[in-house]
Amino acid sequence: MDFAADLRLLRTKAGTPSYRAMGGAAHYSATTLSDAASGRKLPSLAVALAFVRVCDGDEAEWEQRWHAIAAELNENCAMTSAAEDVSGAPYVGLRAFGPDDAHLFFGRERLVAEIVGKPQRLVLLFGASGSGKSSVLRAGVIPSLNAEGKTTLLFTPGPHPIERCSVLLASKLGVTAGAVMDEWRDDRGLHRLVSQVSTGEEIVLVVDQFEEVFTLCDDEDERARFITALAVAANAPDGRCRVLLGLRSDFFAHCSAHPALLDALPDGQVVAGPMNAEELRRVIVAPAGQMNCVVEGPLVADLITQAHGRPGVLPLLSHVLLEVWARRSGTRLSVTGFQQAGGLDGALSRTAEDVFSGLDEAQRKLARTLFGRLVALGQGTEDTKRRLDVGELGDAPGLAAVLEAFTAARLLARDGNGVEIAHEALIRAWPRLHGWLHEDRESLRLHRRLTVATDAWESEGKDSSALYRGTRLAMTVEWAAGNDDALAPRERSFLEASRSAEIAGSRRLRRLVVLLSVVSLLAVTSTFVAASAQRRAADQRNAVRAQVVAGEAAALYPSNPQLAVQLALAAHRLAPSGHTRDGLLSTLPLSVVRQDDEILAVALSPDGQTMATGSDDSTARLWNVTDPRKPLEIATLSGHTEPIYTVAFSPDGGTLATAGFDRGVQLWNITDLRNPVQIAVLTGHTENVHAVEFSPDGRTLASAGWDRAVRLWDVTNPRQHTEAAVIDGFAGVLYDVRFSPDGRTLAVAGDKSAIRLFDVMDPRRPVTLSTIEGHDGAVYEAAFSPDGHVLASAGDDLTAQLWDVSDPRRPTALATLNGHGDNVYTVAFSRDGHTLATAGDDRTARLWNVTDPRRVTGPVILSGHTDAVEVVVFSPDGRTVISGGWDNTVRLLDTDAERTVAHACDTVTTVITEAEWDRYFPGLRYQPPCAG
Structure with missing residues (x-):
């Protein structure tokens, strides 16, 4: 770099003072000043001017040169404001990374390698909401598999997973989706279809957001047939199909209730735990480096400190980095831009509030109704996002403006007539939306059931057997009387038809008795399944906790090596993995x-x-x-x-x-x-x-x-x-x-x-x-x-x-x-x-x-x-x-890792206390690893 060469020439003209002497005068270390002159990277303006100052150079001239070089390096990294377009940014905000973003996807290399390297042909990727599962599959796993020459088919289940998969396979086979759906009549139908698509190479079905099978698919028969067909296709001895499922950890119990999925656990299970400090550093720094930009050291340290060990933090991190990118100065992403964006926890909420505040009163009511429809309320699980056909809302005046405002801010994602929340992190991070969802959850559930019933009525040609009757109709009519502005025209039509066709009968009581009997039987059966699921969920929580503690132990080592060693050893014993091994080895130097x-x-x-x-x-x-x-x-x-x-x-x-x-x-x-x-x-x-x-x-x-x-x-x-x-x-x-x-x-x-x-x-x-x-x-x-x-x-x-x-x-x-x-x-x-x-x-x-x-x-x-x-x-x-x-x-x-672990306790003289144990392993029995 000519800039560095000229710094060296300036030092020569100044009589070649020693770097130690320069460091004393400039209040920077000799290494920092020598690195500025090495050409490794453009030094910060403060370091460059300190170098020039102690060599009696013209600071104004050199500052001008520095800004000119920064601007040149920033050819694709020009200054923008938060309101301007951020297309082409190296950060994707709330949306998931896709295959086209693979060059910007960093930090999950080890997880991707673990998934791709699994010998099992049915693999389930579990992770908390916000752990980056979709990005791992789309920008990590799929490009890796494609590079190996494998054919990948990616889809999300939606309300009708068999239909979704059939449409995808039909496009590969060059036939109609109806013809493909006919093959699903028996469990080997998917296996036969995949065999027709494959020409010898392995074909991989990647089902992202697999929890939609449980949250959006209301047809239990279709759900069971879909799951069974996936398992049969993956496990067929003569098959060439591999199946990768990505789903949230809180749906683990749902999977364990299906023998076809239960059989794949635990060998086929992979956990997307929180990233360690180094992986977070790559997420923060590497994408900016692709654009010849740098993230200031203090900002990197601050983000890692705030994000480390937090499940579900990646969407917040990605969003705030996009906001900081929009506020960057030259080639640098700074702490100032981070603070202006609202910080890690406040940036997403601030963006959503800014959009909402820009709407008029009628549009705000539409926004509330819209987001109520875009969320599937959890029952024993967290709330999830729900894809919505815009036609479900009718043609309310102002709706287009509301959709455009939230889409432009990347809070909603649209394609064709479909719209969905860009990421479920918005549900947790935006207090206003959180409040809407919790003010009257039963009303929202009732409205959601009305929407589903309307869909079914229309899909069955408005058959009268699909209409509401009795108590359900009475409850819904009573609710609708106070929430008429939340109803879509098609829902009003459904209610009117239901009221016209209501027929009282005594069959309701008999149905109730039968239902209670069935529920009692199911309760007994599910007790065993729930206990097994609880054990598996505990193992999963332990794995995540172990990864978090292993990262914390490595960071703790310089200040408290004895505690760090014991934490790392306990984490590795709790749930051995590559992450915990690395964390343990990092705390066990020979000297x-x-x-x-x-x-x-x-x-x-x-x-x-x-x-x-x-x-x-x-x-x-x-x-x-x-x-x-x-x-x-x-x-x-x-x-x-x-x-x-x-x-x-x-x-x-x-x-x-x-x-x-x-x-x-x-x-x-x-x-x-x-x-x-x-x-x-x-x-x-x-x-x-x-x-x-x-x-x-x-x-x-x-x-x-x-x-x-x-x-x-x-x-x-x-x-x-x-x-x-x-x-x-x-x-x-x-x-x-x-x-x-x-x-x-x-x-x-x-x-x-x-x-x-x-x-x-x-x-x-x-x-x-x-x-x-x-x-x-x-x-x-x-x-x-x-x-x-x-x-x-x-x-x-x-x-x-x-x-x-x-x-x-x-x-x-x-x-x-x-x-x-x-x-x-x-x-x-x-x-x-x-x-x-x-x-x-x-x-x-x-x-x-x-x-x-x-x-x-x-x-x-x-x-x-x-x-x-x-x-x-x-x-x-x-x-x-x-x-x-x-x-x-x-x-x-x-x-030798085994030899190192065997001697882990050799230097420990102070055993971890119960209070220290509870801080890092809450809820786990006190088991000091070096007590003996």
């Missing part, structure tokens, strides 16, 4: 090394017994890590005057190279670890040195930095070193250099989205082999696999990538590793090449199984750092992974 300043570099000696760290305090330190549980500081190397960004051991372990912001590469004899001796200073770089690396034979040292040059040094005799060659002509600053294991190839990573490979068999005559392009932004680090066939790279496009470099003249792409929520700074292979570690600005380290680099699995997410993770390395035996970060710590972790 944590703390320094007074940021850790910018970490390296391990070839024998794995000595660790070197480089810090923002201008020192390198040597540590004895023979026992990784008890690192011991051995010596401090104080030869530098600026932060140290890179350290490297020679292959024989006798020499250490250090370099950083003071431009010189220093070589140290460390054969006596307690008395390291500086033996040489390699000069030649004109800017910060960002990377050093010894060749496998120890004869050559490569260094690279911000002066856009790689220097190769002959260090056969370090005291009499010579410069073998200079490789220049790079387009941007350089961040890393790496030798292949055989020493023949050198990889150079830098600012302009590329990695260049050089033949350095003769280090005096390096030859360009190839250029690898694939990252969308700077490449910060590269690493060769132990066999030299694979190169891993880390970039500021939030990805790590794998490349086949078996022939370094013709590298090819293998895989892209997604999941990080911010820049990826570092990559490292384990000695056996089966595991890749990545880490970066999102404060996590991730472990990936790369045994097959074309089919990477994982990751295990380690989230103990509280600031950016700059470097990660493996011990030679692969038993320990070490990460260093800007939170002034180095964390040493055991890579």
Whole structure:
């Protein structure tokens, strides 16, 4: 970035003051100022002006430049007001993500992988309202399945699920829906139909909002036939059908009442629990990054704090992010915009109230009637949204304006003649609507039954047998007398016909007696089913609670490690899962090394017994890590005057190279670890040195930095070193250099989205082999696999990538590793090449199984750092992974999860109290995991 290059030039003109001296004058850390000049990302205006100020630059001129660059970056991110159109925004508000939004859908990668990877062919995705089930299915699962070549058919059941499914299949088969519906006469009808659609590949029926089978389908026979047919199609031995059902958790008991669904539990069950802190971070940050925009750190932290552990919060989060987007300033989404939008809990209510307040009195009455019809009242479950045909309301004056107002605000969703609430979160978050629904629920239920009865009467050709009679008619007529303005013309016609056709009879009493007998029998039968459902519901609640506590434990670790360990262990024992495992591992480092300043570099000696760290305090330190549980500081190397960004051991372990912001590469004899001796200073770089690396034979040292040059040094005799060659002509600053294991190839990573490979068999005559392009932004680090066939790279496009470099003249792409929520700074292979570690600005380290680099699995997410993770390395035996970060710590972790869990209580001396237990596990019996 030219802006960063000119900042570096400004510093040079100012006499190249040290970053530590600049930090003292600017009241920012040396790392923050150096990062501003690195070109990694556009610094904040405050940091940029502080940098300029201490270098005696023209602040007004630089502020103007900053705004110009921000505007350029914001070509697709122009300033708007909340009232303007937000089409093209990276956030979708209340509506669910669809397949076309897959590029903006972040945070649920692990859940999507769990669903897609389920071996069962009937899978039920449960989740609280607002947990993102529809988005997971539509923007996560369906694109993943389509990418695998599978055919997917998506639909919601509606009042007539068989009809909905038939219409969809008919379009695939090229026949009429009526012909398809005829096939549903027996349980294998759907199986036969799907077999006709499928041409050999698996076909997947994705039924979103499956709870509509229970809330909108009033025909019990149709409901039972639909459910049975789905199960038969999925379980047929000769079938190629897979069925995915998404439904709310509070309908678990409804499913357990159907043997066809009960048989699929629990193996076919997946729970969409609350997102952990890292997943929330990706939801917040990554979509804006797609538009070259940034979310301010304080806003990210505030949103994560408010949303973490809250079920059903995702629609509120998505809505407020859309509102903040509409109020953004340049490329930044700010706390100010968040506050103006009304905050996480207030934004949705404020939007709805603003729309409602803009209506006249008659339109407000229509709005109340409209929303009363758009909600299906729950009976033992939460209220749900209901899709409505606009024709149900008739042609009341002003209705079109009401619909348009709420649709424009994205509170209602319309297509054709259908309309529905964009998300059920509105039912909970808008106090006015909540009040309407609870003022007189029985009246609303009565009105809803009237609407259903009118539908049935009309569908049966206005047959008199479908009319109301007796007590039901009397009650409805009495209600209608005081609510005439809520009735649609078709409902009035139904009531008039019912009153005209009323025939009194004594059969009502007999029916009542029979009904009571049936109810008594059903009550006995349902007791057993309810008890079983209750147990399953408890298991589900425990799974959700365990995931929440696991995330809280990882966040708690820095301030209260003993409590964090016990919470994470209890959560994992309560409901073991990938989430709880990651949370537990994050609280169980073998040890944590703390320094007074940021850790910018970490390296391990070839024998794995000595660790070197480089810090923002201008020192390198040597540590004895023979026992990784008890690192011991051995010596401090104080030869530098600026932060140290890179350290490297020679292959024989006798020499250490250090370099950083003071431009010189220093070589140290460390054969006596307690008395390291500086033996040489390699000069030649004109800017910060960002990377050093010894060749496998120890004869050559490569260094690279911000002066856009790689220097190769002959260090056969370090005291009499010579410069073998200079490789220049790079387009941007350089961040890393790496030798292949055989020493023949050198990889150079830098600012302009590329990695260049050089033949350095003769280090005096390096030859360009190839250029690898694939990252969308700077490449910060590269690493060769132990066999030299694979190169891993880390970039500021939030990805790590794998490349086949078996022939370094013709590298090819293998895989892209997604999941990080911010820049990826570092990559490292384990000695056996089966595991890749990545880490970066999102404060996590991730472990990936790369045994097959074309089919990477994982990751295990380690989230103990509280600031950016700059470097990660493996011990030679692969038993320990070490990460260093800007939170002034180095964390040493055991890579064997089972061994780690077995020793979880080793360091616990203070047992969790009952009060602490009740705070995190309310309603569960006190069982301290480390009491014994």
